[in-house]
Amino acid sequence: MPRATFRIxxxxxxxxxxxDYTTDVSEGMVVLDAVHQVQAExxxxxxxRWNCKAGKCGSCSAEINGxxxxxxxxxxxxxxxxxxxxxxxxxxxxxxKDLVTDVSWNYRVKQRIRPxxxxxxxxPDGTWRMQQSDVDRVQEFRKCIECFLCQDVCHVLRxxxxxxxxxxxxxxxxxxxxxxxPLDVEDRVGDLRGKDGIGYCNITKCCTKVCPxxxxxxxxxIIPLKERVVDEFYDPLTRLFRIFRPxxxxxxx
Amino acid sequence: xxxxxxxxxxxxxxxxxxxxxxxxxxASAAGVSVGVVCKSLLGKAHTVMAEGGVAAALANVDDRxxxxxxxxxxxRGGQYLNNWVMAExxxxxxxxxxxxxxxxxxxxxxxxxxxxxQRNFGxxxxxxxxxxxxxxxxxxxxxxxxxxxxRGIEFYxxxxxxxxxxxxxxxxxxxxxxxxxxxxxxxxxxxxxxxxGGIGRAYKITSNSWEYTGDGHSLxxxxxxxxMDMEFVQFHPTGMVWPPSVRGILVxxxxxxxxxxxxxxxxxxxxxNDIPDLYKNQTAKDAExxxxxxxxxxxxxxxxxxxxxxxxxRCIVREIKAGRGSPHGGVFLDIAWIKEKIPNAPEHxxxxxxxxxxxxxxxxxxxxxxxPMEVGPTTHYAMGGVRVDGVTQMSTVPGLFAxxxxxxxxxxxxxxxxxxxxxxxxxxxxxxxxxxxWAKEHAAPAPVEGQVRDAAAAALAxxxxxxxxxxxxxxxxxxxxxxxxxxxxxxxxxxxSALDGLSALRRRSANxxxxxxxxxxxxxxxxxxxxxxxxxxxAVARSALDRRESRGAHFREDHPSKSDEYARHNTVVSxxxxxxxxxxxxxxxxxxxxxxxxIAENNA
Numbered sequence: 114m115p116r117a118t119f120r121i122x123x124x125x126x127x128x129x130x131x132x133d134y135t136t137d138v139s140e141g142m143v144v145l146d147a148v149h150q151v152q153a154e155x156x157x158x159x160x161x162r163w164n165c166k167a168g169k170c171g172s173c174s175a176e177i178n179g180x181x182x183x184x185x186x187x188x189x190x191x192x193x194x195x196x197x198x199x200x201x202x203x204x205x206x207x208x209x210k211d212l213v214t215d216v217s218w219n220y221r222v223k224q225r226i227r228p229x230x231x232x233x234x235x236x237p238d239g240t241w242r243m244q245q246s247d248v249d250r251v252q253e254f255r256k257c258i259e260c261f262l263c264q265d266v267c268h269v270l271r272x273x274x275x276x277x278x279x280x281x282x283x284x285x286x287x288x289x290x291x292x293x294x295p296l297d298v299e300d301r302v303g304d305l306r307g308k309d310g311i312g313y314c315n316i317t318k319c320c321t322k323v324c325p326x327x328x329x330x331x332x333x334x335i336i337p338l339k340e341r342v343v344d345e346f347y348d349p350l351t352r353l354f355r356i357f358r359p360x361x362x363x364x365x366x
Numbered sequence: 367x368x369x370x371x372x373x374x375x376x377x378x379x380x381x382x383x384x385x386x387x388x389x390x391x392x393a394s395a396a397g398v399s400v401g402v403v404c405k406s407l408l409g410k411a412h413t414v415m416a417e418g419g420v421a422a423a424l425a426n427v428d429d430r431x432x433x434x435x436x437x438x439x440x441x442r443g444g445q446y447l448n449n450w451v452m453a454e455x456x457x458x459x460x461x462x463x464x465x466x467x468x469x470x471x472x473x474x475x476x477x478x479x480x481x482x483x484q485r486n487f488g489x490x491x492x493x494x495x496x497x498x499x500x501x502x503x504x505x506x507x508x509x510x511x512x513x514x515x516x517r518g519i520e521f522y523x524x525x526x527x528x529x530x531x532x533x534x535x536x537x538x539x540x541x542x543x544x545x546x547x548x549x550x551x552x553x554x555x556x557x558x559x560x561x562x563g564g565i566g567r568a569y570k571i572t573s574n575s576w577e578y579t580g581d582g583h584s585l586x587x588x589x590x591x592x593x594m595d596m597e598f599v600q601f602h603p604t605g606m607v608w609p610p611s612v613r614g615i616l617v618x619x620x621x622x623x624x625x626x627x628x629x630x631x632x633x634x635x636x637x638x639n640d641i642p643d644l645y646k647n648q649t650a651k652d653a654e655x656x657x658x659x660x661x662x663x664x665x666x667x668x669x670x671x672x673x674x675x676x677x678x679x680r681c682i683v684r685e686i687k688a689g690r691g692s693p694h695g696g697v698f699l700d701i702a703w704i705k706e707k708i709p710n711a712p713e714h715x716x717x718x719x720x721x722x723x724x725x726x727x728x729x730x731x732x733x734x735x736x737x738p739m740e741v742g743p744t745t746h747y748a749m750g751g752v753r754v755d756g757v758t759q760m761s762t763v764p765g766l767f768a769x770x771x772x773x774x775x776x777x778x779x780x781x782x783x784x785x786x787x788x789x790x791x792x793x794x795x796x797x798x799x800x801x802x803x804w805a806k807e808h809a810a811p812a813p814v815e816g817q818v819r820d821a822a823a824a825a826l827a828x829x830x831x832x833x834x835x836x837x838x839x840x841x842x843x844x845x846x847x848x849x850x851x852x853x854x855x856x857x858x859x860x861x862x863s864a865l866d867g868l869s870a871l872r873r874r875s876a877n878x879x880x881x882x883x884x885x886x887x888x889x890x891x892x893x894x895x896x897x898x899x900x901x902x903x904x905a906v907a908r909s910a911l912d913r914r915e916s917r918g919a920h921f922r923e924d925h926p927s928k929s930d931e932y933a934r935h936n937t938v939v940s941x942x943x944x945x946x947x948x949x950x951x952x953x954x955x956x957x958x959x960x961x962x963x964x965i966a967e968n969n970a
Binding site: 117139140141142143146152153157158160161162163164165166167168169170171172186188210211213215216217220223224228229231234238240241242243244245248251252255256258261267275291292293294297 | 406407408409410411412414415438466468469470471473474475476479480481483498499501505508512513515516521523546575576577608609610611612615616660721724725726729730836837839842880881882883885886887888889890892
């Protein structure tokens, strides 16, 4: 059976270092299988996150040969196994141990985004009517599996560490899903401009490239949100109209 | 003196899948303090994998549907071993629970008139599953998560509970550790809700992730609760079989709901060869009628691919054993063939089954719009679990509740697809509501130091041994044995030898050794999970041994027919005072007369 070598980050903090592990490779294997094999054979305390193993839960995010990817969706047959395969933890978040990072910041950011607020129900029985086309418009954003690869690759977070001022691509996708939700009446545009710091994004589209769900993050989520910010805050005519505009409809329960 | 941190809540919920989150939302709405402990990060639980949809008799697509039909379908699917109180509540309350999700932001696919669209699924008489393409579970868990984080609930992510704490007969909290640092935690609570999901990791081929080691089942059992119906383990008929590394990953029943057909290596649509009597008058006569059914013709009956999961799984096993399987030991599931029936079939398939398309393309290099998939049965779901009161979800131990997969009763001998997502909404809500009510009247006393000390010592034992076995090896051996001896086709002698094997594994697991320290150490976690896997495996094997008949998901080669003798009781196991597992047969509660009529009407 052919064998391959995996160079994996081990340890935590200052003492973290690469360690090489060689293991058998069989047909159809993905990087996560190799990590599990190493765990069972020679490194039982090797820390990594995983759950579904089918690209649906977004737990096993890592950097493979320098690229942010899901380990469960990266087939060994797509990598050059004549060289060591390098597996590292995400870089935009504090390192915990081995391949695990502290991603709790993402959960805190999400919590501060204004939640879904529906319009009043359309029917007397308390239900709504929506067209499939309205639903389809936001499905792309709702596919997000929260793997945080987009956050990892975004230079505003990765290189400039603007975690306090910038929500990151994942949360712009989340905000877009809410803003374009057919029933939602909440207004998040001021927050996007303010505490979410959408202005920091300079549309390098790195997030779109790494998204395992193929969400067109920049073009479909971030740019339309930026346009809303511009319309609301910087367009002189809109600013004038806003003074006279009727208030948004009241929310339902 | 054990070093630990204490957290206090009125209601502690263990597990953050659909049932745990729904319970947490309900309990917090009742004004009590709620803590949720989950083994993984929030939003990663197995609910995320559910694909097909959530069953609720909304009657948006077929107005002949209603709670009575859903109730009758669930009872028939469960071969009448179901707790009928739960089946009735479930059928009546599921529609409201689904509509409520919409009010919290979930977006389901729509009918032409703008209401929630519903699709066909195995064992459901009418199109009943509200869905979003084939990623309904993700939509549900994200909706519950995003709603829940604004309710003042405390989440303990990546924490594992290893023991429940008791005060006399009552459960008053839990002991566990945090994964990141391995520090001990004591949770004091007036009520504890188990929502830990299933036991799939007891088997080699499973759709379940590493988390599903039967923790809740085992915690409840060791706290003195009854486990019921443990012999009924659902093997989903269609898991991936190739490549080896993805073996077991789920292929949604939605593929068959959209017209997918099962074919053997002779090109024969073998499901037409064996249709059970209970379903004869509801199954299509030929392929043509089957196609009319999946395309919405109300006068047509369902194709045999949409028979219940237990039956389809057995038919597939039979084809494989008879040498009519696919190259990698499965059978073929073909959706590409619908191009004979509709224009732009590839586009239609990608739209209706996007994540299946993605999954096969990326993991197996198969384009499902052009070629058939290879599929075979995979361990998917435990019908059995903690025996609960149908109304309150309280177990036989005061203060301990259970909801979702970890609870028994709703599904009887076999669960219908789509009934698990509705189960976790309906009974997650009920568990949260009743746990909150209980906690308001029963404050948590301080934990008993002796119990905490014992739990801590047990958790640290694998570090203390100078030598011992690798826990991964024991886990793999257990999975191989359960797959082999207590799998889809069972016999007396296999299961007796499995029980011997479990005793041997138990001796080995008492002697594991782990390397490294307590910080995020999967070897240690695997060693601690072994106790749970061994407990649930023994419960499954003992219960399966005692049921000398074939019913629902439980198939005995040595007793291949249903028996009236076994139609009248549930199998219950509990922990005897000497620590051994005790089994008893618990008579079914007599079903209410009006519900009998409902069943009779729907069987006509």
